[in-house]
Amino acid sequence: MDLSLTTRQEGTHTVVVVGGEIDVYTAPKLREQLIDLVSAGSYHLVVDMEGVEFLDSTGLGVLVGGLKRVRAHEGSLRLVCTQERILKIFRITGLTKVFPIHSSVEEALAARD
Amino acid sequence: MPTVELCFAALPGHVRTARMIATAVSRRAGVPAGAVDEIKLAVGEACARAVRVTRRSSPQALVRVELTDSAETFTVVVSDSGVPGDEIAPGPDGGLISVDALLGLENPAGPEASVLGVPDLPGDADSDQPFPPGLGLALIEGLVDEVAVRRGADGTGTVVEMTWHTGEPADDTDLDSAAYAALAAEIAGSARRQA
Numbered sequence: 001m002d003l004s005l006t007t008r009q010e011g012t013h014t015v016v017v018v019g020g021e022i023d024v025y026t027a028p029k030l031r032e033q034l035i036d037l038v039s040a041g042s043y044h045l046v047v048d049m050e051g052v053e054f055l056d057s058t059g060l061g062v063l064v065g066g067l068k069r070v071r072a073h074e075g076s077l078r079l080v081c082t083q084e085r086i087l088k089i090f091r092i093t094g095l096t097k098v099f100p101i102h103s104s105v106e107e108a109l110a111a112r113d
Numbered sequence: 114m115p116t117v118e119l120c121f122a123a124l125p126g127h128v129r130t131a132r133m134i135a136t137a138v139s140r141r142a143g144v145p146a147g148a149v150d151e152i153k154l155a156v157g158e159a160c161a162r163a164v165r166v167t168r169r170s171s172p173q174a175l176v177r178v179e180l181t182d183s184a185e186t187f188t189v190v191v192s193d194s195g196v197p198g199d200e201i202a203p204g205p206d207g208g209l210i211s212v213d214a215l216l217g218l219e220n221p222a223g224p225e226a227s228v229l230g231v232p233d234l235p236g237d238a239d240s241d242q243p244f245p246p247g248l249g250l251a252l253i254e255g256l257v258d259e260v261a262v263r264r265g266a267d268g269t270g271t272v273v274e275m276t277w278h279t280g281e282p283a284d285d286t287d288l289d290s291a292a293y294a295a296l297a298a299e300i301a302g303s304a305r306r307q308a
Contacts, residue, residue, distance in 0.1 A: 023132075024161040025125040054132075056157050057249040085150050092255035093248060 002026060004051070005033050010109055014042040019051030022059030030059065034066035043075025046108045055086055060093060067099065076100075078108040115179035115190075116142070123167035123176055123193075130300055131178050132157040135189060137296055142182035144279045151256040152187065152277060158249040159191035159273045166195030166271070187277045194270035 003026035004019040014037055022030055037045060045066065049055070067077045078100045081087055090096045102108040117138050121127040135156040139149045156178070163176040171194055179190040250273075254260055259276040266272075 021129065023125075023157060024128050024164065054153075054157075056154065056161060057252050058161060060248060089154070089252065092252055 003029050005030065007033070007037065010046070010105075013044045013046055013109055015046045015048055015105055015109075017048045017051065019053075021054040022052060022062070023054060023056045024058045027056075027058040027062045031062045031065060034062065034069065038066075038069045038073065038075075043070050043073040045070055045075070045077045046102075046105055047077065047079050048105055049079055049081040049086060050083065052081075052083070052086055055089055057093075060089070060095060063099065064095070078102055078111060080105050080108050114181070116182045117180045119178045119180075120175040121178075123164045123172060123174065123195075125161070125164055127176075128157055128160045128164060131160045131176075133296065133300060135178070135180060138180045138182065139187055142187055142279070144187050144277065148187070148277050148279060152189065152275075155253045155256045155275055156189055156191070158253050159189070159275065162249050162273070163191050163193035163195070163271070166197055167193045168195075170196040185278060185280060187279050188274065189276075190272060190274045192265060192270060192272045194265060196269075197271045 002020050003022060004017075006017045008015050008017075016033065016037070018030065020026070034045070047063065047066075063077070063079070069075075070077050080102050081090075082103050087096075087101070090099065090101065100108075100111065102111065117134065119131060119134055121131060132153050136149055136153045139152045144152065160176060160178065167174050167176055174194045177190075177192045179188075179192075181188040181190075250262070253273070253275065257275040258278050261272075261274045263272050263274075264270070
């Protein structure tokens with residue numbers, strides 16, 4: 001399965017719904033999407049990862065890159081993830097301390113930066 | 114003697130193929146489901162790293178994966194002939210550097226300061242490298258029961274050997290023909306995508 005990406009606007013936030021596999025082959029597509037959003041002035045992003053089946057360190061790197069970009073504009077990048085096998089990857093790498101991780105898009109949107 | 118051996122051209126799209134084969138072989142070996150997930154991710158990380166260093170220095174060379182299923186362990190050896198980069202960071206004990214040290218989580222300014230506050234690290238967040246460099250191997254260390262990283266036998270390249278303790282083998286859990294057909298179709302699709 002390839003990577004799927006859709007975006008929608010929710011008030012001041014942009015929700016990026018990611019599905020499939022984020023790996024060394026597909027991560028560049030996600031990176032381009034995040035760069036395009038920030039270039040277009042979307043600085044408050046919610047990345048919905050509930051449909052992600054696989055995530056590797058290249059994907060983590062892209063998310064860190066996205067966070068750096070929105071932070072440069074006083075923005076935010078929140079993740080939505082409840083899948084244990086994906087959460088485990090954030091825990092092993094210590095990135096749970098870097099990304100706010102929420103259990104639903106609604107919860108992420110309700111969080112105040 | 115490895116149970117399954119695979120050599121592939123150093124192209125990012127083939128990393129997925131290697132992951133799928135590792136998943137299928139470990140399942141067939143009766144490895145518990147949780148460990149199969151770990152094997153899939155760790156093999157993906159090791160192969161992604163091997164592809165990166167190979168593309169950089171010897172793009173014609175192949176990446177080799179050996180999967181060995183023995184009574185109480187499942188071992189995966191990923192070898193490349195590329196020139197190793199800075200992603201192999203020997204830790205204080207001669208092994209891989211710890212994740213905390215890598216990410217600077219012991220930094221009193223907090224993890225955010227170390228991960229986000231150093232824009233000029235060699236592993237640019239916007240390049241194809243994992244960020245920071247070494248994150249892939251650090252992830253491997255967190256997933257694998259035993260990991261050893263060494264130079265190739267002829268002095269070039271890197272060998273990453275990963276071992277999981279899987280306990281007593283389960284009954285033969287051979288893939289049924291439908292699962293095999295689905296796997297073959299997926300691998301064929303993956304190969305086409307790469308073409």
